[in-house]
Amino acid sequence: MQILETSRLLLREFCRDDDAALARVISDPETMRFYPAPFDRAGVEEWIERNMRRYAESGHGLWGMVLKSNGELIGDCGVTIQNVGGVSELEVGYHVRRDLWGQGLATEAARACRDYGFIRLSAERIISLIRSENIASRPVAEKNGMEIWKEAMHYNLLHLVYCVRRERPRLSHLTSE
């Protein structure tokens, strides 16, 4: 099922047939440098199953990122619920196939997912959990309107918690007249 469309990308639900294309993304040791290990084939299949469960349970998850120009699945981006210090937070996450880095694709997808979180899910705030050493991911969060909110342990690793909050109408505009 297609979820979002941007100028160059479609975000759609993963299906089991995506395993080979997804492996080119999350089995790449360089792409998964900030994870405990790149995913083997069983891990790729479990990744797809986990996101299919998320779609069924909550209607969202990490979606497949498809390049409109050629129909190829080249990464993932989406919204997932993450437990941060005992609180459930809506997170935007993303991974892009390495040969396509630096073209603004993660930023384009992440912005669409942020808007989905605010508009479709009525989120008050949206986060991205990023290791401080991940200098490729931090600018994507910043271009998504996020700032560092705090630090938190996540899967036993210290992460920066980037956050963007829903804009609220400013009453001061009304009372200052």
Ligand SMILES: CC(C)(COP(=O)(O)OP(=O)(O)OC[C@H]1O[C@@H](n2cnc3c(N)ncnc32)[C@H](O)[C@@H]1OP(=O)(O)O)[C@@H](O)C(=O)NCCC(=O)NCCS
């Ligand atoms: C993080 C990642 C998704 C970025 O994808 P991308 O499509 O290359 O990102 P964008 O092209 O949208 O880049 C956004 C900004 O980040 C900057 N950036 C990207 N990679 C960078 C790097 N290695 N070093 C410094 N800046 C970088 C870009 O220059 C761009 O800023 P600019 O427009 O001012 O030039 C990609 O590097 C990736 O898949 N990394 C591995 C997986 C990962 O770490 N995911 C995030 C987990 S928190």
